[in-house]
Amino acid sequence: MSYLLEVKGLCKHFPIKKGVLRKTVGLVKAVDQVSFYVKPGETFGLVGESGCGKSTTGRAILRLIEPTSGQIYFEGEDIVKLSRTHLRKARRDMQMVFQDPYASLNPRMTVTELIEEPLQVHGLYSTKERREKVFELMEIVGLNRSYHDRYPHEFSGGQRQRIGIARALALQPKLIIADEPVSALDVSIQSQVVNLMEDLQEEFNLSYIFIAHDLSVVRHISDRVGVMYLGRMVEIGTKQELYQEPAHPYTEALLSAVPIPNPKAKRERIVLKGDVPSPANPPTGCAFHPRCPKAFERCMQERPELIHLGGEHYVACHLYG
Amino acid sequence: MQTAPTTSISSEKEKPEKKQQSPWQLALSRFMKNKLAVVGIIILLLIVIFSIAAPMLSDFDPNKPDAYNTDAEPDDVHLLGTDEIGRDVLTRLLYGGRISLLVGLTSSLMIVVIGGLLGAIAGYYGKWIDMIIMRIVDILLVLPTLLLMLFVVTIMQKTTIWSLILVFGLTAWPVTARLVRGEVLSIREREFILSAKSIGCSDFQIIFKHVIPNVLPTIIVNATLLMATMILAEAGLAYLGFGVAPEITPTWGNMLHSASNVTVLTDQPWLWIPPGLLVVLTVLSINFIGDGLRDAFDTKSTRR
Numbered sequence: 001m002s003y004l005l006e007v008k009g010l011c012k013h014f015p016i017k018k019g020v021l022r023k024t025v026g027l028v029k030a031v032d033q034v035s036f037y038v039k040p041g042e043t044f045g046l047v048g049e050s051g052c053g054k055s056t057t058g059r060a061i062l063r064l065i066e067p068t069s070g071q072i073y074f075e076g077e078d079i080v081k082l083s084r085t086h087l088r089k090a091r092r093d094m095q096m097v098f099q100d101p102y103a104s105l106n107p108r109m110t111v112t113e114l115i116e117e118p119l120q121v122h123g124l125y126s127t128k129e130r131r132e133k134v135f136e137l138m139e140i141v142g143l144n145r146s147y148h149d150r151y152p153h154e155f156s157g158g159q160r161q162r163i164g165i166a167r168a169l170a171l172q173p174k175l176i177i178a179d180e181p182v183s184a185l186d187v188s189i190q191s192q193v194v195n196l197m198e199d200l201q202e203e204f205n206l207s208y209i210f211i212a213h214d215l216s217v218v219r220h221i222s223d224r225v226g227v228m229y230l231g232r233m234v235e236i237g238t239k240q241e242l243y244q245e246p247a248h249p250y251t252e253a254l255l256s257a258v259p260i261p262n263p264k265a266k267r268e269r270i271v272l273k274g275d276v277p278s279p280a281n282p283p284t285g286c287a288f289h290p291r292c293p294k295a296f297e298r299c300m301q302e303r304p305e306l307i308h309l310g311g312e313h314y315v316a317c318h319l320y321g
Numbered sequence: 322m323q324t325a326p327t328t329s330i331s332s333e334k335e336k337p338e339k340k341q342q343s344p345w346q347l348a349l350s351r352f353m354k355n356k357l358a359v360v361g362i363i364i365l366l367l368i369v370i371f372s373i374a375a376p377m378l379s380d381f382d383p384n385k386p387d388a389y390n391t392d393a394e395p396d397d398v399h400l401l402g403t404d405e406i407g408r409d410v411l412t413r414l415l416y417g418g419r420i421s422l423l424v425g426l427t428s429s430l431m432i433v434v435i436g437g438l439l440g441a442i443a444g445y446y447g448k449w450i451d452m453i454i455m456r457i458v459d460i461l462l463v464l465p466t467l468l469l470m471l472f473v474v475t476i477m478q479k480t481t482i483w484s485l486i487l488v489f490g491l492t493a494w495p496v497t498a499r500l501v502r503g504e505v506l507s508i509r510e511r512e513f514i515l516s517a518k519s520i521g522c523s524d525f526q527i528i529f530k531h532v533i534p535n536v537l538p539t540i541i542v543n544a545t546l547l548m549a550t551m552i553l554a555e556a557g558l559a560y561l562g563f564g565v566a567p568e569i570t571p572t573w574g575n576m577l578h579s580a581s582n583v584t585v586l587t588d589q590p591w592l593w594i595p596p597g598l599l600v601v602l603t604v605l606s607i608n609f610i611g612d613g614l615r616d617a618f619d620t621k622s623t624r625r
Contacts, residue, residue, distance in 0.1 A: 062519055088521040096519040103512035108344055108534045117530075118520040151343055167520065 003037040003073070004207050005061070005175055010034045010070035012053070012060050016280060028280045030056045031067075032231040035306070038175065043201065043208040045222030045239075047215060047254070049276055053231040054211045055099075058177045061209070062094055063087060074175070092122060095168035099180040101160035105152040111138070111163055112148045118170040137166040140203075142196060158189035162196070169200065177209045182217060194221055215258045219243055224312060227251050230287040231279055233306065237313035247315040249292050286318065294319060348538070351617040358613020361606035368603055372418030381409040383416040383571050395591050402591040404579060413571035414595055420565065420572040421603065424486055424555045429547035431490030436497025437540050443498070444505030445528055455502070458495040466492055470554070474563045482565055485558070489551055497543055504536045538618035545611035549604040556600050573600050 012031040015024040031053045038044045046054045060067040063079060072079040074094065082090055095118075098104035105114055115134045119125055125133060135145050141162040152160055161181060168176050178197070182190040194217060200206060212218050218225055225242045227235045227250065235248040246252045253270040260267065272291045277283055283290050289299035298318045306314040307321055352358060371378065387407030395402040401410040443454040473488045474480055508514065509532070517527050558564045559574025560581070573596040580586050580593035 059515075064515055064518055088523070091519060091521045096516070098512050098516055100512055104516045106513045106517070106531050106535070110343075117517070117522075121521050121523075121526060153344070164516075167516070171520075 002040075002076075004040045004075065005038040005209075006071075006073040007037070007057075007061065008035050008071040008073070010057065010060060010072065011068045012056050012065060013068045026280050029231050029282065030279060031060060032282075034070075034228070034231070034233050036226050036233060036236055038207050038209060040174070040207055041201070041205050042223040043210055043221050045218035045225040046209060046211045046228060047213060047218050047225060048228035050213065051276065051279070052228045053279070054213075054228050055179050057228070058096070058179050058209060058211050061177060062091065062096055064096070089122075092171045093173050094175045094177065095171060095173040097161070097164050097168050097176060097178040097181045100184050101157055101164050102152075102184075104164055105160060107152055110149050110151055111143070114152070114163055115166045115170055118167060122171065124171075133170070137170055140169065140200070141166045156189075157185050158193060161185060161189075161193050165193075165196065165200070169204070172204065173206070175207045175209065177211070179211045180213070181210075183212060183214060190217065197221065215254060227254065230276065230282055232287055233316065234288065235313075235315045235317075236306070237309075237315075238311065241309075241311055241313040245313075247309060247313065247320060248288075248317050249294050249319075250288050286316075348614075348617040352613050355613040355616060357609045358617075361609030361613070364602060364606040365610065368418055368599070368606075369422060371415055372422060375412070375415035375419065379409065379412040379415055381412040383408060383413045384569075392589065401595055402589070404592055405585075408571075410576075410591060410595065413576060414573070414599065417571040417573045417576055417596065418599065418603075420482060420570055421552050421555060421574070421600070424482060424489070424572075425548040425552040425607075428486045428489035428493070428551045429544050431486065432494045432497055432547055432551075433540055433544045435490065436494035437501050437536075439494070440498035440501030441505050441528060441532060441536065444502040445509055445524070445532060447506075451502070454498065458498050461492070461495040462499075467554075467557070470558060471561070471563055474558065480563065480565055482570065485555065485565060489554060493547070493551070493554075497540075497547070500543055501536055501540060504539050505532055508532055508535050538614075542611055542615045542618065545607060545614055549607040549611070552600065552604055552607075573597075 010031055011029070011033060014028040014030055016026040016028060017023065018025045034053075034057055036044065046057065048054050056065060059065040061072055061079070063072075063082075067080060070080065074090065077090070079087070079090060109117070112131070112134050115137050116130050119130050119133060124130070134148065138145055138148065143159065143162050143166070147155075152163065155163070161184075164181075181197070182193050185193060197208065198221060201208065208221070210218060210221055219239060222239055224236065224238050226233055227242070227248065229250050235242065235246070235251045237247075242251065243255065246255055253272050256267065256270040270293065272293075274291050277287070277290065283300075285301050286292070286295070286299040286304050289295040292299065296318070302318070304316040304318050304321060306316045308314055309320060375383075385408065387403065390403050390407040391405055392403065392407075401414065403409055404413070439454050443451040469492050470488055473492070474485070477484050477488075514527060514531055517531050522530070555564060555572065556574035556577060559572055560577045562578060562581075564574045564578075565572050566575075576596040577593055577600070580597075585592050
């Protein structure tokens, strides 16, 4: 099976600079040795606490942030090695939907200008055809045509996110990286946007990398899910594998925190002790060991690699090694 | 997610129909509500119209001496009297306005273009480019501007309007550069810049389509206030005797220069009060306009 996107050993380290001479005194390993793949037409969910590096991973794939090391194969081509001009062309196939629909749209451009921009930048179609295309895209994402000359400040959050999606769709990409696309929206609007994304996936055979911290949204939309902790991938599996038989103690704890919409159902809530350690000074061995209820000797010394558990289920935990 | 409706198409509440307003139009309507700023605009417009229409309003030649009519007090013919070589003061005031406004407008434009461009480049690219530009700014800022102007004017010997504008433009841009750089630094980190990059925009497209339109309000306000400063600078230099030579062209500044004489100061107020008043009036109204613009562009200000 060929993958649409394959990420191998992706790292992004931010230097910590101090003093007048801006000497590097340490590294924040925002993304540390992350590997995963995305198949054509599937949705890969990426979950984890704030600050675990999921957004950085998403941005590094598009090279909006230059990765420190690692390979990113998109349809067999290594994105990391591309020159700037080639990269601009490659970005046509990979687009991004941003978290904050208020901040990610230029306040001084109309809806038409915003949706038209990607087409214009890549010199596609004539001016007239572009206008047609804009109307078409507005209809696809469920925006009324008559809004075409309005400015972002005149729209609600959900509508703005639709503009953002239309912008991402304009170039007919194969992969859309959605960086918490619904977490800034009201719950009632969230479902509309998620459903829109699902409809679009079916219609255009899109692949998504869906970054979120809301586990129920990820469960709803994803085919496979990756769990990140402190810049590392701790568990990857299909939705069923991961949600029904979580292997990593961290995944278990995360899932136990999801509210069940049934007041009679009883469940053991696993409460983790302590805070997330600083990524500038991660614990030795397994990054999760200071908070792990099942940690033992080996976890403090040796960093666990991803172990194949069968099916498409992988976990980085010594309990299975 | 359980209650997801099957149709995803626009079930959000529709907004009541109203006229589309761009951020610029919104700013304009806010500006028009500021009375002081509107008064400023009206006064400034009157001054501009009178200066432009000078030849139609006065039959006198602003530079032609009249030996029979020196130091005349205001009367029916010479409404504001004449100066020590018999030139009509009112006519010189009208023509002088042209120079003051021209110097103010062109030099502030020049400052904004130089300062804005360098500031935008420094802010957007950062690193060593920023370092170099900002150190030049620092060096220029520690030199006292007035002394620097005097120095350059002295070197150039004969001062014309254009050399004056050039001097102003070349000495006053650092403040603007610093201001624009700060603004660009904050805009550069906004998410829509990242969005533009992800779409495949080049640096050039990002600077001109996304960065500059969003710094423009700051630049416009700065340019307005600079215009007032430059009119004052011209008047100041001329008062010190380093401005445009009075024989070539009258300016409000070199008319004020006559007040450096004690007899004129005490006995002939018509020679210096009118130009002084006009400088004050112009600068004041421009400053009011600038304040109005700043409030109009600042979406965070609650003052209406």
